[in-house]
Amino acid sequence: MTGLADDVLAGRPRAVARAISLVENAGAGLRELIAELGTRQPYRAKVVGLTGSPGVGKSTSTGTLIEAARKRGEKVGVLAVDPSSPFTGGALLGDRVRMQEHATDSGVFIRSMATRGHLGGLAWAVPQAIRVLDAAGYDLILVETVGVGQAEVDVASLADSTIVLLAPGMGDGVQAAKAGILEIADVFVVNKADREGAQATIRELRNMVALSTASWRPPIVPTVAVRGEGVADVVAALDAHATYLAESGQGRKRRLARARDEIEVIVLAELRARIGGRVHGLERLEVMAARVLAGEVDPYTAADQVIASL
Amino acid sequence: MTGLADDVLAGRPRAVARAISLVENAGAGLRELIAELGTRQPYRAKVVGLTGSPGVGKSTSTGTLIEAARKRGEKVGVLAVDPSSPFTGGALLGDRVRMQEHATDSGVFIRSMATRGHLGGLAWAVPQAIRVLDAAGYDLILVETVGVGQAEVDVASLADSTIVLLAPGMGDGVQAAKAGILEIADVFVVNKADREGAQATIRELRNMVALSTASWRPPIVPTVAVRGEGVADVVAALDAHATYLAESGQGRKRRLARARDEIEVIVLAELRARIGGRVHGLERLEVMAARVLAGEVDPYTAADQVIASL
Numbered sequence: 001m002t003g004l005a006d007d008v009l010a011g012r013p014r015a016v017a018r019a020i021s022l023v024e025n026a027g028a029g030l031r032e033l034i035a036e037l038g039t040r041q042p043y044r045a046k047v048v049g050l051t052g053s054p055g056v057g058k059s060t061s062t063g064t065l066i067e068a069a070r071k072r073g074e075k076v077g078v079l080a081v082d083p084s085s086p087f088t089g090g091a092l093l094g095d096r097v098r099m100q101e102h103a104t105d106s107g108v109f110i111r112s113m114a115t116r117g118h119l120g121g122l123a124w125a126v127p128q129a130i131r132v133l134d135a136a137g138y139d140l141i142l143v144e145t146v147g148v149g150q151a152e153v154d155v156a157s158l159a160d161s162t163i164v165l166l167a168p169g170m171g172d173g174v175q176a177a178k179a180g181i182l183e184i185a186d187v188f189v190v191n192k193a194d195r196e197g198a199q200a201t202i203r204e205l206r207n208m209v210a211l212s213t214a215s216w217r218p219p220i221v222p223t224v225a226v227r228g229e230g231v232a233d234v235v236a237a238l239d240a241h242a243t244y245l246a247e248s249g250q251g252r253k254r255r256l257a258r259a260r261d262e263i264e265v266i267v268l269a270e271l272r273a274r275i276g277g278r279v280h281g282l283e284r285l286e287v288m289a290a291r292v293l294a295g296e297v298d299p300y301t302a303a304d305q306v307i308a309s310l
Numbered sequence: 311m312t313g314l315a316d317d318v319l320a321g322r323p324r325a326v327a328r329a330i331s332l333v334e335n336a337g338a339g340l341r342e343l344i345a346e347l348g349t350r351q352p353y354r355a356k357v358v359g360l361t362g363s364p365g366v367g368k369s370t371s372t373g374t375l376i377e378a379a380r381k382r383g384e385k386v387g388v389l390a391v392d393p394s395s396p397f398t399g400g401a402l403l404g405d406r407v408r409m410q411e412h413a414t415d416s417g418v419f420i421r422s423m424a425t426r427g428h429l430g431g432l433a434w435a436v437p438q439a440i441r442v443l444d445a446a447g448y449d450l451i452l453v454e455t456v457g458v459g460q461a462e463v464d465v466a467s468l469a470d471s472t473i474v475l476l477a478p479g480m481g482d483g484v485q486a487a488k489a490g491i492l493e494i495a496d497v498f499v500v501n502k503a504d505r506e507g508a509q510a511t512i513r514e515l516r517n518m519v520a521l522s523t524a525s526w527r528p529p530i531v532p533t534v535a536v537r538g539e540g541v542a543d544v545v546a547a548l549d550a551h552a553t554y555l556a557e558s559g560q561g562r563k564r565r566l567a568r569a570r571d572e573i574e575v576i577v578l579a580e581l582r583a584r585i586g587g588r589v590h591g592l593e594r595l596e597v598m599a600a601r602v603l604a605g606e607v608d609p610y611t612a613a614d615q616v617i618a619s620l
Contacts, residue, residue: 031610038608128609252599252603259609260599264585266613271581275574289570293562298348299569300341303576 004029005036011075011108011137019132020111023125034128037135043255045134047075048238049156051145051184052165057191060166060225062144066108067228068235069140077133077141080112081126108137123268127158127262156184158258160251163187163234163239164218166205168197182208185218187237193222193230216244274310284309314339315346319601321385321447323419330421333438344438347445347465353565355387355444358548361455361494362475367501370535371475372454377538378545379450385449389439390422391455419448437468450601466494468568470561471551473497473544474528476515478507492518495528497547503532503540526554528530584620594619 004022005067007015022030048065052058062078069076113125126143133141143159156162164185169192181188190201205220212218219237223230245251275285288302297305316334317325332340358375362368372388379386423435436453443451453469466472474495479502491498498519500511515530522528529547533540555561586595599610605614 007508035608035610038602038610039605043603131619166320255597255603256596259602260595262609263598263602263612263616264595265584266609267585267616268578268582270613270617272574272578275577285570285574286566288573289566292348292569292573293353293565295349295353298345299572299576300345302573303580304571306577307580 005135006034008033008037008038008132008136009120013106016077016109016132016136017111017138020113022131023128023132025111030128034131035198037131040135043134045130045138045141046161046242047130047141047143048248049143049145049159049162049184050165050166050269051156051162052191055147056165056167057225058144058146058165061163061189061191061223061234062142064223064225064228064231065140065142065234068105070105074139075107075137076109077136077138078108078110078144079126079129079133079141080110080144081146101255109133123261123267127258127265130158131262157254157261160240160245160254161186163189163238165189165200167192168195182212182218186216186241187234188218188220189195189230189234190220191225194224198222214289215248216241216250271310275306315343315445318343318442318446319350323416326387326419326442326446327421329442330423330439331604333435333442334423339556340438344441347441350445350543353444353569355440355448355451356471356552357440357451357453357469359453359455359469359472359494360475361466361472362477362501364456366475366477367535368456368475369453371473371499371501371533372452374533374535374538374541375400377451378541380415384449385417385447386419387443387446387451388418389436389443389451391436391453407615409417413435419443419446433571434575437568437575440468441572442468467571469550469562470555470564471496471549473499475499475501476511478505478511479503479519492522496526496551498528498530498546499540499544500530500532501535504534508532525558526551526560581620585616 002021004015008019019033021027022033050058050062050065062080066076066078077164111129113129130141130143133260149158162184164187166188167190188205190198190205192198193202202220202222209217209220219240221230221233223234223238225231242251245254276283283308288297288306292302293300314325314329318329329343331337360368360372360375372390376386376388421439439451440451446552472494474491474497476498477500498515499517500508502508503512508589512530512532519527519530523542529550531540531543531547535541541569552561561598586593594616598607598616601607602609602612
């Protein structure tokens with residue numbers, strides 16, 4: 001496996017792809033790989049999360065951000081995560097015309113990841129995939145997710161900066177989003193800003209942001225991603241946020257939190273595997289489940305006994 | 311706390327409400343309450359999950375199912391869960407006109423639950439809330455969720471039978487759903503069946519179901535919930551599925567799996583609390599996170615040390 005770690009560190013795209021597959025499948029040698037990468041070049045890359053409902057233009061926007069970063073000479077890794085698809089085993093990349101332009105650019109690595117449900121899914125796999133891309137020398141890592149559910153919150157906690165993408169006329173866009181986006185957004189992008197309703201969406205966001213008492217007020221950037229309009233403003237907003245992170249100490253705080261989550265999810269997966277393990281040939285949980293079903297013990301007492309047997 | 315358990319077992323609505331709040335907040339005395347309820351009357355009620363995208367008519371359909379069950383003399387408990395709203399701390403009940411009709415019926419208990427993110431969220435709270443309603447003598451427990459993401463899969467694993475609600479003209483309805491709904495649906499309901507496109511939706515579902523090799527082929531039931539049309543067919547489909555569950559042994563299997571999940575999530579919450587605990591005045595995970603961030607140890611080694619210190 002040392003070979004693979006060396007190849008990843010040398011930035012070889014095929015090795016990177018293989019390493020991320022290893023993460024996805026929790027394959028043999030993963031632990032050794034991450035261990036080797038983990039102590040060599042940790043947390044160097046800038047991680048940007050990008051989330052929004054289907055149809056707001058996430059892929060196109062990602063494409064424009066790739067372009068902008070490439071112009072600055074940065075290598076870009078993209079993880080497209082579909083948390084709403086726990087079954088298929090393959091996330092939908094959707095319509096990625098703009099992103100396909102970069103398919104032959106060795107400075108760009110694009111990968112879709114599915115959450116398999118095992119081992120904590122997204123929360124388990126994405127930090128390790130980021131670690132792989134980081135070690136491989138990608139300067140900017142874009143993590144793209146759909147919607148604003150728990151998975152997106154998890155992704156936001158992984159990122160240095162999180163962009164929440166909206167578009168006018170998405171119906172429940174801002175309204176449904178209110179519940180969560182203010183908490184996770186570092187930058188709001190209102191895409192399709194040439195469409196009717198864009199000003200209303202921007203106004204609504206402004207009112208929302210105005211109520212925030214946080215030290216960083218997320219800027220609201222209008223874009224027309226298909227024509228590349230406003231992209232420079234998004235990049236500037238990200239740069240401003242990066243400066244804020246560095247100067248306020250929030251950047252280190254976020255990375256500490258990321259490291260904390262990364263460890264915790266590995267700990268929980270390991271403990272989960274142990275819980276599921278066998279004692280005297282019987283699966284611990286199965287045995288207790290039958291007793292709970294029969295009303296012999298309550299679930300808390302059953303849980304105690306499982307923990308005691310670990 | 312014995313008082314509360316007794317009142318729940320006597321089916322007093324205010325006690326039921328208080329007990330579910332205790333579950334939501336993981337309040338003091340919860341463990342004792344569940345322990346008392348857990349060994350007295352476990353897994354008696356029929357649990358039906360109901361899931362679908364916003365706008366397909368979930369609340370109205372839930373209302374019609376309540377009505378139908380009340381006509382059979384069954385007591386009905388409803389848990390409306392909004393997994394997409396991890397922040398608000400209060401799930402949106404939405405437009406529940408039909409359900410409000412039952413607000414004064416003592417045989418109906420309606421409650422919205424939010425997933426707080428803590429302790430495993432939905433997966434932690436809902437089984438215990440079901441247990442409370444079960445102990446309180448509700449014959450039918452409807453668990454309503456939005457969308458088809460991981461949370462819905464979790465709910466499906468809690469339910470004896472899961473209804474997936476669709477409506478024509480929801481755009482990506484069936485297509486987006488393909489990824490997951492076949493795996494969780496025991497009954498498909500195509501609501502708003504008087505609208506254009508209903509036949510196409512039904513045809514698409516039929517083609518999907520035809521490919522299934524499972525021993526239970528989910529029936530596809532058209533309804534117009536606002537007019538009560540097709541509700542009897544939904545009830546018949548649920549009854550047929552209940553018979554299948556009983557005769558095939560799948561019913562017991564599902565309840566065993568539910569008990570297993572119920573225990574596991576309590577175990578993991580407890581272990582998580584211990585992981586987050588302090589050793590010599592320092593938070594275990596914080597200390598390791600700083601070392602991982604510095605590249606001194608890799609996350610797996612950090613995880614091992616956390617586990618060893620438990």
